[in-house]
Amino acid sequence: MNKTGDGQIHAMRHSLAHIMASAVAKLWPKARFGVGPVVENGFYYDIDVPGVAISEEDFPKIEAEMRKIISEKQSFVHSVKPIDEALGWAKASRQPYKEELLNDLMRAGTTLASDLNSDELGTITSGEAKASEASFYTNGDFTDLCRGPHAKTTGDVGEFKLMRVAGAYWRGKDTNPQMQRLYGVAFETKKELAEHLLMLEEAKKRDHRTLGRDLDLFTFSELVGQGLPLWTPRGTTLRTELDRFVQEMRDEVGFMAVTVPHITKKDLYEKSGHWSKFSDELFKIKTREGHEFAMKPMNCPHHTQIYDSKQRSYRDLPIRYRETTMVYRDEQTGELGGLSRVRAITQDDAHVFCRYSQVETEVLTLWGIVEKFYSGVGMPLRMRLSLHDPAKRADYMGTDKQWKDVEATLRKIVQDKIGNDFEEAPGDAAFYGPKLDFMGKDALGREHQVATIQFDFNQPEGFDLTCIDENGAQERIAMVHCAVMGSIERFLAIYIEHTGGRFPVWAAPEQIRIVTPNQDEKVVELAQKIAEEAREKYGLRVELDTSNESVGKKIRESEMQKVPYLVVVGAKELESGLVMPRVRADMRVKEGNVEPIKVDNFLHTVANEAKSRVSKSSI
């Protein structure tokens, strides 16, 4: 089964797109139709009603009309018209978008924007006809250009719900007029539809923007601006712990931390090519003396200058720099949202400067770190080899031969490691070289691009980076870039939703909460002593709640804050010196209540869990 469903549900969804279009045609006779394909879980139709903005308030009306059509059980009648007759139909029924599609069908043999060069879309006017006829489907008095297949009648389409209306450029080109895209979801049964809607509710509960506020991780300020998240103490702890995981693994294999300023003179990016190529996304600064600077949109050009600060021997290589630091990109306002897309991006960046002969080992080492990290956070990975697009040579630096060579090198490294179990994506390379991109799958089954390892043969050229080889000659070096989390902001958006805010002990901003059942002086004293010991002796993050509230309330608070361990310290504990930790549900491995345990043993165990970065409790 593919993403848009198997045969039957696919036909149902596609039929619903037609039914929705016929309902809209009935309500707004002037409506012009674009395309109406099946998508994951449903369908959409691109519609343009001159002078009218269809809104979600119109949905009840449209849905009612659709249900009427469904109850009429109209047959879907397939017909084939000669192409000129089809064009006549489009003209007569005032459907300019269909006319354009038919024209493309005739000239190019396809209507799919993805199969056509984007410059050709709708503009091919000459050449031999590649299609002589067009296929149509009719239900009731609504006829649509369509390849099918469809359900038998409008009565056989399962259960649906219109979801939202959104703007969409005609054929995906931002120079084209915008149409209104009406989205619906559809399933064979009422139950499946209800389950889907419930799943959406669940996903909403896990939304990192909501959890970010509820768990007090980050915030935004209108005064600071869009796309500029502000991290609270708790959120900063979470970031720091995740980054520490990555950096410890890097340091083990010889990376060294470096630090660079967040701005640079224009000159650096003129040399690297960023100034002209990414000019739109650069935050530019003019000094009072009129000199031009820019906020860094990436770190590699700065790092090259550290490498280039002295003459390097082949004996010194590989030289491995790491730096977790923010870069700044002037993203379009419409793209910003939560932490997924921001303007101040923290990258866990790393650059290896090495000989070409060392690239393979370096890539494999970095790959190992990526694997270890994602297995640590519980996300399965899929790898994609991102290559350049030979049709768009102008987008890439370097020569054809260089690209061919480095892509072959990278492909060989991949094949030697994992065989052919990977996808190749022409057009997804960086402008300076091909890369390995990693997709992580979250707990809700969604895939996100996360880590990246890049083979850069262009910046060493641009910045003339060399080492002295065994014979005393200058040798051009290569660079390998790697970000494990990619952007910490985007990774946290994913990770918060992946865990639902239930972070493992090692990453949790608060690891243990100690509550007292009352405010008895001796009890409070003991609780304070335990908290202090946990912090000072074991380096744990502990909060103490001795407020004047019921134990039940305090436990509820702790649960809602998703604190891994809760310990009630009262008269019993005062007497026995034992505690009975409450383990967060997702971390429990044993059924039932935990056994009383000595305070020291408990703290020791938790500290070990934090250190070994396990996600389950050993208590």
Place this chain on the structure above:
RNA sequence: GCCGACUUAGCUCAGCUGGUUAGAGCGUCAGUUUUGUAAACUGAAUGUCCGGGGUUCGAAUCCCCGAGUCGGCUCCA
């Protein structure tokens, strides 16, 4: 950037077609209570109704401009 929707207390939201001192629950604060594994009781405070301009006798409500948020599109080194 483009299309559309939304913006009322810290949070979630109510406030019909313009009509006195703008509400609820949760949270907060205070007092009472001194509590044993998911919400004690009582009371109180809290608003630039996103900002600015306009229409009107009168605007949270209508119109315009701007900001922000959300859903998409385009983009994403």
